[in-house]
Amino acid sequence: MTLNRRRFVSLALMPAALDALRPAGAMEKPYPNRPIQLVSPYTPGGGNDTLARLVADRLGKAVGQTVIVLNKPGANTMIGNDYVAKAEADGHTLVLDGNSLVINPSFYRHVPYDTIKDLEPVSFIGFSTVALACTRDLPVDTVQELIALAKSKPGFLNCGTSGHGGPGHFAGLQFGQMAGVDINFIPYKGTAPAMTDLIAGHVHLMFTPLSTVPHGKVKLLAVATKSRSLQFPDVPTVAEAGVSGYEAFLWFGLITTGGTPRPILDRISDEMGKILRQDDTVKALAAMDILIGGPEYATPEKFAAFVRADLEKSARIARAAGVRPE
Known part of the structure; x- marks a missing residue:
């Protein structure tokens, strides 16, 4: 090999050698490094869409990136969830979902994603x-x-x-x-x-x-909640009215693609935690009849545990009611 040839090979290998000397993660751009997509799996103008736009505005300001709301309705939220399940696992694609996420496996024979493996709970928002x-x-x-x-x-x-x-x-x-x-x-x-x-x-x-x-x-x-509504304190709960132990509620949370790195999950969760503690956010959600979740839901692990428990509860109720997945 000639001297010039050796010099060419050495120069060609230098970037790889320098990369190997850099600390792990040094080459990665900080999250988020491009606009975030927030999927609302319902039609525009509904409650989920309204909440998604509120979250998009406040989360975007918190992380310094635009958060774009995408409406992907259909199949009882499965179209929107499937879009997120198949996205790149980098935290740039989120979905705002709730009860349907855990109900669908008991009602539909062909759910196009694995609810536990392909989707990752990030931030619990609240109950309605x-x-x-x-x-x-x-x-x-x-x-x-x-x-x-x-x-x-x-x-x-x-x-x-x-x-x-x-x-x-x-x-x-x-x-x-x-x-x-x-x-x-x-x-x-x-x-x-x-x-x-x-x-x-x-x-x-x-x-x-x-x-x-x-x-x-x-x-x-x-x-149907455990306690009476502050808005209508004279209206009883279903349990009080004679169906002991009955409880039903809506819940909302941000979910992303399965396999998303933990530091990204923590970043989203931390920023949402700060947003949900702001007085103006509490008031805005209260006007939508959404009560913010407590500390028992405040981390990705706790939210994921809630989702798993709700999946099991939904399956038990569906089996007892004789539901046959369609």
């Missing part, structure tokens, strides 16, 4: 109240009267839902199972059309977010 409402023409004013009517006319009551396997459907299944009544479930393409038919009397009842109940147009029989 589920309400039990009925049409004004239904001759009941309490949960006990509703149960008595259902028992006297098995299969008579129709319950509108935002979709097959949605949180309202699941809350209704749990209610029927625990109250010992037979209810028909009518799926709609979203909460709004189901509520329109409830107001018109085309369905008899709904389990729906409290924030969607048009007061005066339907009867608010109970709230």
Whole structure:
């Protein structure tokens, strides 16, 4: 080999040699190094979309990058979740989801991702109240009267839902199972059309977010949470009204791609923790009927443990209700 040839080879190898001398991680750009995508697995204008845009604005300012909300509705959030499950595991793609994440494996035969392996819980946001409402023409004013009517006319009551396997459907299944009544479930393409038919009397009842109940147009029989709503303190809980132990709620959290490095998960979780402790955030979420989660959900590990437990609970309830995945 000639001298010039040796010199060329030496120069060619120098970058690799220098890279090997750099500390681990020195070549990596700090997170985030480009805009973050935040998927809302619902249509624009709904509650999830509104929350996603609030989170996007505040998280973007906190991390110094634009956070873009992408609406990817369909298949009871599975389209949006699948998009994130198949993204690069670098924390630049998130999804805002909740109950449907843990319900879907019990209701659908073909979930295109592994809920535990392909998705990574990052930051728990909070809970929202589920309400039990009925049409004004239904001759009941309490949960006990509703149960008595259902028992006297098995299969008579129709319950509108935002979709097959949605949180309202699941809350209704749990209610029927625990109250010992037979209810028909009518799926709609979203909460709004189901509520329109409830107001018109085309369905008899709904389990729906409290924030969607048009007061005066339907009867608010109970709230499904453990404690009464601060907004409507005179409205009993379902448990108080006679179905002991009953509880249903909506929950929301940020989830990213499985295998995302721990430092990135911690960064997102830490920034969201700061955001959720800000007074203006607390007030904004309260106006959306969202109560921020406590310290028992405050880390990625704790959030992941909650998701696993909710998956198991959902599976037990679905099996007991005789749900056959479609």
